[in-house]
Each structure stands twice: as C-alpha cells, then as structure tokens.
Amino acid sequence: MKVVTHAIISFILALVFYPIVGLYSTIIFFSGFIFDVDHLIWYYIHYKSLNITKCWEYCNGIGSHRDTKRMVRMFFVFHNWEFILVMLLGGFLWEGFLFIGIGAGLHLLLDIYDRYRIFGVVIPGSAIHYFLTKPKHF
Numbered sequence: 271m272k273v274v275t276h277a278i279i280s281f282i283l284a285l286v287f288y289p290i291v292g293l294y295s296t297i298i299f300f301s302g303f304i305f306d307v308d309h310l311i312w313y314y315i316h317y318k319s320l321n322i323t324k325c326w327e328y329c330n331g332i333g334s335h336r337d338t339k340r341m342v343r344m345f346f347v348f349h350n351w352e353f354i355l356v357m358l359l360g361g362f363l364w365e366g367f368l369f370i371g372i373g374a375g376l377h378l379l380l381d382i383y384d385r386y387r388i389f390g391v392v393i394p395g396s397a398i399h400y401f402l403t404k405p406k407h408f
C-alpha cells in the first residue's frame with residue numbers, strides 16, 4: 271500500500287483518538303506510515319543500495335506484476351505481529367509504545383488487506399511463521 275494512503279488513514283485514526291489521548295495521537299499518525307522504512311532496510315540488505323526510488327520501483331513492480339513468489343520471500347522487520355506485540359507490551363513501560371503499536375497494527379492490517387486484494391493470498395504477518403516457512407532462496 272502506498273505511504274500516502276497509510277498516512278491519510280493514520281491521520282483519520284489519529285483524529286479519532288485525539289479527544290481521548292491528546293497529543294499521543296501524533297504517535298499513532300506517524301507510526302501508521304513511518305515503518306515502511308523497513309522496505310528500504312530489506313532493499314539495502316539484498317541490493318546494497320539505499321536508493322529510495324529504485325526500492326519503490328522494485329516493491330511496486332512486485333505488486334503490479336502480481337509476483338507472489340518474490341512477495342512472499344520479502345521480510346520486513348516492522349511488518350509483523352510480534353513487533354506490534356512488543357510495542358503494545360512496551361506500553362507498560364512508556365505509554366507512547368502503546369500508541370506506536372496501535373499505529374503499526376493499523377498499518378499491518380492495511381498491508382495484509384492490500385496484499386490480499388493484489389495477490390489473492392492472506393499473509394499471516396507473523397515473523398515466526400515467516401522464518402518457519404521461509405523459502406530456501408536465502
């Protein structure tokens with residue numbers, strides 16, 4: 271899903287939360303799209319380049335070609351339920367982590383929906399599942 275779409279939907283969620291949590295809603299807003307930076311981390315690990323344009327073209331190309339084989343091989347460190355669980359539990363230490371978890375959770379749900387819409391498969395969004403079923407290309 272495009273970062274702009276994430277930002278717009280996160281902004282709406284932040285507006286809903288604002289009367290309840292005040293300025294913490296800005297954390298929901300930013301965490302709703304900023305974790306897409308892990309696409310660039312993945313791209314750097316595999317292609318030794320931090321070129322945002324090439325990374326975007328690569329990821330976008332997988333979607334537009336409905337390249338399910340390449341899509342399921344990609345692992346993003348912030349796009350999994352385990353990361354979100356850690357953030358939610360971190361809320362016991364600092365409330366901000368709770369709102370990071372909420373924003374990142376919305377982000378992951380939107381990405382799972384988007385991948386289902388494009389590829390017709392439901393991605394579990396679990397790091398544990400990924401590493402247990404990891405394709406042998408690594």
Ligand SMILES: [Zn+2]
Binds near residue numbers: 271305306349377381
């Ligand atoms: Zn994403």
